[in-house]
Amino acid sequence: MELLLTLDRAGDDGRGPLPLHVQLEEQLRDGIRGGQLAPGTRLPATRELARQLSVSRGVVVEAYAQLTAEGYLTTRRGAGTIVAAVAARPEPPVPPSRVPRSAPEDFHPGMPDLAGFPRAAWIRSLRTVARDAPDAAYGYVDPVGAPELRATLARYLGRARGVGAPPERLVVTTGLTQGVALVARALARRGARRVVVEDPGFMVHRGVLAHCGLEPVPVAVDAEGLRTELLDGLSADAALVTPAHQSPLGGVLGPRRRAELLEWARRERAIVIEDDYDAEYRYDRGPVGALQGLAPELVAYAGCASKVLAPGLRLGWLAVPAELLDGVRAEKALDDLGTPVFDQLALADFVERGELDRHLRRMRPRYRARRDALVAALAEHLPTWRIGGVAAGLHTVALLPKEVDERSLLARAERSGMRLHGLSWFRVAPGPPGVVLGYGGLSEAAIARLVPQLGAVYAEELAAAAR
Ligand SMILES: Cc1ncc(COP(=O)(O)O)c(C=O)c1O
Incomplete structure (x- = not known):
C-alpha cells in the first residue's frame, strides 16, 4: 500500500x-x-x-x-x-455554545448579577462541608441527591414557594434544564408523545423535549400566561409551563387558568411540568405560590439556583409526583449517578445558615433599581416601544412596531457593541417583532449608558429601512 x-x-x-x-x-x-x-x-x-x-x-x-x-x-x-x-466513528456534533463569543454589553434575559454572587458565604459553606462531611460523602451517594440538601430544600420550597413535597419526592439536578430532561424522558419511556409548550416560550426547553423524543405542541400565551382555553383536543400527555412568571412575556397564570390547567391534566391523565425559574424576584405584586402546591400528584415542579444565585453552579431540583418518581430516579442514575455531592452539601449549609434569604434580601432592591432605571430610560429614548412584563423577574419585553426588522436591528446593535435578544427566538408561530431585555446583569450606570445608545441604533435602523 x-x-x-x-x-x-x-x-x-x-x-x-x-x-x-x-x-x-x-x-x-x-x-x-x-x-x-x-x-x-x-x-x-x-x-x-x-x-x-x-x-x-x-x-x-x-x-x-x-x-x-x-x-x-x-x-x-x-x-x-x-x-x-x-x-x-464520527465525532458527535458539538452543541452550540452559550458562552458569549466576545463580551459586548449584553441584555441577556434571565442573567443574574454575577458580580453580586456571595462568594465569601459560598466559600465558607464549601469549606465547612469539605472539612466536616463523613468519609462516606466522598463515595457514591444516592443519585437523587444528598439527604441533607433534600431535607433543606423540602423546608425552603415549602415556605418560600408553597411546594408541598417531602424530601423523598425531591430529586437534585444539575440545573432546571436537566430536571425538564429527566421528567421528559421518564414520560417518554411510559409512552408519552406530545407536550404542550408556551408560545412564545423558552426555546431551550422545546429543544430538550424534542431531544427526548417528545413533540412540543405550541399553545399561545397572552398577558396572563398560557391560554388554557386552547388545550382541549390537543391529545397531549403533558404541558410545560412557567406559571409564576411566563417566559418571556412575564404574565402570571391567574387562579382561573390554574384551575383550568389542572382540570385538563386530571381529565387527560396528563402531567404538568412547572418551570419555576425566577419566581423569587417580584417588585410590584404579591408572591405567587407554586402550582405544585395545589396538585402535587399532577405537577412535576422544577426549580434551580440559576437565578437566585448563579447559573454556573448548575444546581436545580425537582418535586416529582409519586407515579413518576421511579422513572425520574432511573433517568438521573443513567445520566450521571448524581449531582456533585459537595456542591449539594454546600447549598444545604448555605440555605440553613440563612445565606440564601440574606442574598435575596440584598438582591431584590438592586434588581428593582435596575428595572426602574431601564423602564425610565426606555420611556425617554424609545418611547414607541411597548414595554411589558415589568412587575417581576430579571427581564422585560419590548414589542416593536410591526414594520421593524428584528434581525436587522439585532445585527445593528451587535455592531455597535451591544447584544440584544429577539422575541422571535422564543416564538414558534410568527408574531410581531420584539426584544427581550434582561437587566439583571447590567448595572444602573450601564443601563444609563446603553439605552441612549440603543435609541440611536434604533433610529439608524428606521432610517436605513426608510431608504
Ligand atoms: C424559562 C427558563 N427556565 C429555566 C432556565 C434555567 O435553567 P438552568 O437552571 O438549567 O440554567 C432559564 C434560564 O435562562 C429560563 O429562562
Missing part, C-alpha cells in the same frame, strides 16, 4: 522538527480520523515502513505502539497492524 507520509528532518519553523515518531503518529492519526485510512486497513510491517521512510525501525515501532494505546490501531498475531473500527 502507498502511504503519503512525509517526515521533516530539518524543521522549518526555527524550533527544530518534532521527533520523527511523533510526526509519524500525527500523520497516521490524522489519516485515520479523516477516513483516508479506513477501519480494517492493514498497515505495512514496521520493517517495511521504516525502509520506505528511511528511518530506524524503532521510530515506527514507537508510533504504532502509541496509536495502539490510543485505540486507533490493533495488532493481531499473524495479521499485523490494523486500523481499529472504533477510530473511524
Whole structure:
C-alpha cells in the first residue's frame, strides 16, 4: 500500500522538527480520523515502513505502539497492524455554545448579577462541608441527591414557594434544564408523545423535549400566561409551563387558568411540568405560590439556583409526583449517578445558615433599581416601544412596531457593541417583532449608558429601512 507520509528532518519553523515518531503518529492519526485510512486497513510491517521512510525501525515501532494505546490501531498475531473500527466513528456534533463569543454589553434575559454572587458565604459553606462531611460523602451517594440538601430544600420550597413535597419526592439536578430532561424522558419511556409548550416560550426547553423524543405542541400565551382555553383536543400527555412568571412575556397564570390547567391534566391523565425559574424576584405584586402546591400528584415542579444565585453552579431540583418518581430516579442514575455531592452539601449549609434569604434580601432592591432605571430610560429614548412584563423577574419585553426588522436591528446593535435578544427566538408561530431585555446583569450606570445608545441604533435602523 502507498502511504503519503512525509517526515521533516530539518524543521522549518526555527524550533527544530518534532521527533520523527511523533510526526509519524500525527500523520497516521490524522489519516485515520479523516477516513483516508479506513477501519480494517492493514498497515505495512514496521520493517517495511521504516525502509520506505528511511528511518530506524524503532521510530515506527514507537508510533504504532502509541496509536495502539490510543485505540486507533490493533495488532493481531499473524495479521499485523490494523486500523481499529472504533477510530473511524464520527465525532458527535458539538452543541452550540452559550458562552458569549466576545463580551459586548449584553441584555441577556434571565442573567443574574454575577458580580453580586456571595462568594465569601459560598466559600465558607464549601469549606465547612469539605472539612466536616463523613468519609462516606466522598463515595457514591444516592443519585437523587444528598439527604441533607433534600431535607433543606423540602423546608425552603415549602415556605418560600408553597411546594408541598417531602424530601423523598425531591430529586437534585444539575440545573432546571436537566430536571425538564429527566421528567421528559421518564414520560417518554411510559409512552408519552406530545407536550404542550408556551408560545412564545423558552426555546431551550422545546429543544430538550424534542431531544427526548417528545413533540412540543405550541399553545399561545397572552398577558396572563398560557391560554388554557386552547388545550382541549390537543391529545397531549403533558404541558410545560412557567406559571409564576411566563417566559418571556412575564404574565402570571391567574387562579382561573390554574384551575383550568389542572382540570385538563386530571381529565387527560396528563402531567404538568412547572418551570419555576425566577419566581423569587417580584417588585410590584404579591408572591405567587407554586402550582405544585395545589396538585402535587399532577405537577412535576422544577426549580434551580440559576437565578437566585448563579447559573454556573448548575444546581436545580425537582418535586416529582409519586407515579413518576421511579422513572425520574432511573433517568438521573443513567445520566450521571448524581449531582456533585459537595456542591449539594454546600447549598444545604448555605440555605440553613440563612445565606440564601440574606442574598435575596440584598438582591431584590438592586434588581428593582435596575428595572426602574431601564423602564425610565426606555420611556425617554424609545418611547414607541411597548414595554411589558415589568412587575417581576430579571427581564422585560419590548414589542416593536410591526414594520421593524428584528434581525436587522439585532445585527445593528451587535455592531455597535451591544447584544440584544429577539422575541422571535422564543416564538414558534410568527408574531410581531420584539426584544427581550434582561437587566439583571447590567448595572444602573450601564443601563444609563446603553439605552441612549440603543435609541440611536434604533433610529439608524428606521432610517436605513426608510431608504
Ligand atoms: C424559562 C427558563 N427556565 C429555566 C432556565 C434555567 O435553567 P438552568 O437552571 O438549567 O440554567 C432559564 C434560564 O435562562 C429560563 O429562562
